[in-house]
Amino acid sequence: MHTVIEAGREITSDPAALSALWRQKQLEYTWLRALMHRYEDFWVVTEAALRHAVHRLGLTASEAAIRRLMAAYWTRAGFHAVPAGLERLAQRPRASLSHGSPRMLEAVVASSGLGRHLQHVLSVDAVKTYKPSPAVYALGPRALGISVNELLFVSSNGWDVAGAKAFGYHVAWCNRAGAPEEELGARADLVVTRLDELPL
């Protein structure tokens, strides 16, 4: 996140506002495109969300600035603190299930060393839609060959928690920021603030 804010300073005096609106539109566009049956991969959606956010805030950005912001987004992915949390769970089969396009995920896995902790790095791209569509959540049990009610799904996003719970997973919400629950009729089975608080 910090690198996005640094890159944002090039075009605005309030890079945190740009970062927040960009993130909000990125999620909105995944949900809207999924509902429209007009899937585009997450890299395309992320850039579209950035361009809209720039216009909405009355900013201007050169193509070079757009490219720098997108590159900063890439490094923000936030997987870097995850391997230690995953190492603790080494005796269990583990998979990730992400909005990232296969190309984005390959790069993240290569740079983070995440690959050796995961049996599967799953992308929504396999089913051309986005969470919280049940078609996405179905990828987990299918890849692992384990029934959904024997799997623990961990997410930091309240809406993703609700989607996974509605699908049938046991769900842990990694609620680092102490956010309030999303009111979507499905609650996490447990709430942690860090991955290493997950039960073994």
Add this chain to the structure above:
Amino acid sequence: MHTVIEAGREITSDPAALSALWRQKQLEYTWLRALMHRYEDFWVVTEAALRHAVHRLGLTASEAAIRRLMAAYWTRAGFHAVPAGLERLAQRPRASLSHGSPRMLEAVVASSGLGRHLQHVLSVDAVKTYKPSPAVYALGPRALGISVNELLFVSSNGWDVAGAKAFGYHVAWCNRAGAPEEELGARADLVVTRLDELPL
């Protein structure tokens, strides 16, 4: 909108922030529930969004305050300026297509006199999902018995414009506030700032 802001003063010194977050969560929850296949009607979703927004902003609201805010939302629906715009188009078949539950729409139609301008008052409730799902947009041509490519769809929401265009309507965006386009790969055929600018 003003009445919501007035009602919001009871629980916050920044009722505009409450109103904006409430609206954002209301839309998010329709999209998320549609993707989760967990439809609840718009009144239920609207109240859930309000409760989340209150918590997120660190406010507290009594049940009586929640009821007053919901009542204020009801009166905000914004249909009151519409009849004149519809009267101009009286020689054409006209229908509305709304997220509102049938109960909400009945009350709005009764209080606004809108009913005599519309052949059909359609609700997403008939298909238990939300825009921009194609299942919702299909209600228009079906009710009117007119092919989608002979219909003009008018919306003030950029994302709804994109959804209707992707479905196959001719689309006019009533962009009162001069908002930037949503970057969803589908553009309005025409943009107006008021309903009485629509071509006859």
